[in-house]
Amino acid sequence: MAIGVVGPHDLVEQIMTIGAGLPAAADWRLVGAPHSEEQETYEKFSRIADTIDVVLFTGPLQHDLARQTGELPVPATYVPMSGASLYASLLRGVLSHGIDPARVSIDSLPATDVEEAYSELGIGTAGVHLSEYDRPESARAFAGFHEQLYRQGATTAALTTIRSVAKKLTAADVPVLRMMPTVHTLRLALNTAALLGTGSRLEESRIAIVVVELAASARPSYAGPGNYWQQELKLSLHQALLADARLTGATVAPRDENSYVVTATVGSLSQATDGFRVAPFLDRIRTELGVAVEVGIGLGITARDADANAMVAVEKARNSGGAAAYLVSGDGTVLSLPLRQRRRADKEPVVTTKAAKLLDRLIEGLGDGPEAMVVDAEIVADVLAIAPRSARRVLQSLAEEGLAWPLPPVKGSAAGRPRQPYRLVKT
Structure with a gap:
């Protein structure tokens, strides 16, 4: 399994070093995508998106920036910023920089984590100023928040989780300490990403059952081996289904005289339907055979559940007149999948x-x-x-x-x- 790691150079390098030493490292491959500025987050992620199963962002800011810029095609998580990183920063500040931990400004961390950390250290928080992270917009004000307090003499140093904020404060001659996640936090984040990726893989490998049924208007008035029209129609329908099924590694088998069952995985069927946005098979059958069919898709934990859901879905398609395919998932969610609009040729054929x-x-x-x-x-x-x-x-x-x-x-x-x-x- 490939885990993408997106964030500042130093954190990406640290995570990849830690990941290589974990016992589970043999089961995954880490793909780094470091950036120089936070605005590059989505660009760096998009470069590796097709090669990974899950992405681990180095913090909530990177995660939110990527989600704001575009849809994430793989599961995503991030390294949480917690009070654990505050202890090491405060100790380093006291020993190396002579700061007063009771007079600092802190960004990103939740107020409860800061209060808990200071309570354990036995230090009051009356002179501690906090700006919590809400959304990427809140992070843009962090540098000004820290600098203003320092210029007013209210603080002796600033503690930030964001690399670009630390750089700005350093350039402005404001004493700053960058809070880094602990090694323990990074290990937990990597394990969370691995579990998320594994769950996604299992989800994609689940069985999906598709039932394709001839509409009543397309069925022969009588059935039997002597009805050559019926046999020709069944053969043509089977061939049309196979043409699409081959692209997803699915299997096609007759269900009864008027329907076929297509067995695929959730992952392959998702690709064939643009992420379950358009109906499978409908466009080819209508275009090439000129017959109406009803398509129902069933998902479930077991093949039996998926088959039962597919029959519920095809009934819904039948009631809608075959205008769309229907999907019924394991939790009962129902989706209507419209007919895919095929691109027409540059010049439309003219019917004489x-x-x-x-x-x-x-x-x-x-x-x-x-x-x-x-x-x-x-x-x-x-x-x-x-x-x-x-x-x-x-x-x-x-x-x-x-x-x-x-x-x-x-x-x-x-x-x-x-x-x-x-x-x-x-x-």
Whole structure:
């Protein structure tokens, strides 16, 4: 598992050194992304985002800056700033800089942590000034907060967790101590990141079940081995599902006469649906086959739970008229996933008046049943009263205009050219 570490150079280096010495180091790989200024946080993170499973920011400021700039594609956590880092800073300040710990300004830390630390040290807090971290906007005022108090003589030094604030105060000749997280805190943060990454991996590897069901309007009026139209439709539907399923490593199997079940992982299906924002399979089936289907997605802790949720989801898709796919997760959350809008070609195909009129004549002569929408040259020749050769040209012309979709050829018992069926597409 790859753990990204994003923050100032010194903290990133320290975390990677500590991480390399931990017993669990054999199970993870640390990827450092140090920055010089806090504003570079998201840029540095984005450079490694595709190569990591989880990201550990060196503090809440970096974490919040990254989240403000853009969506984080991986789980994220940060090193907490707590009172533990205050003890070492105060001791260092007293021994090395001669500061008065009762007259300092402190930023970032929660008030309860500061009060607890001073209480344990037996020092009063009447002369201690605190500016807590709220959001990145609050951090912009830290340097001014510290400098003003020092200029007024209210403090003997400033304690900050932020590297850029420490640099500004040093340039302004304000005594400053940078509070660094303890080694123990960094170890805990690394373990938290590892657990978060492991949980995300387990979540992505869970089973997802997708049920794709022919809409009632697309089903044949009778079923059975003698219904060749039904067999051709099932084969074409299976091929269309396989074309998309191969891209995600999913498997496709018939569920019954009118539906298929697609088995995938949550992670692979998330990629195929843009993070569960668009429906899977619907666009290809409607575009290539011209038939209506209902798609339901089920997630769950077990395959059985996922399958049960998929059946609930496909029922919701059926009630919506197949306008969208539905997802039902293990906790009962329901999502509606709209049809993906495929990019059209630069030039839209123009349906000729002649082709449109021929299609209208065919549909009028064939009727409205779903079986009637599958034709071959013999049927077209009979309906339009033309020669079979002319009928084949008509079907080729309709296919070129997007008004008919060629289905797999059907071999007959007699020798000769296999029968080439087409599915007519209503406009």
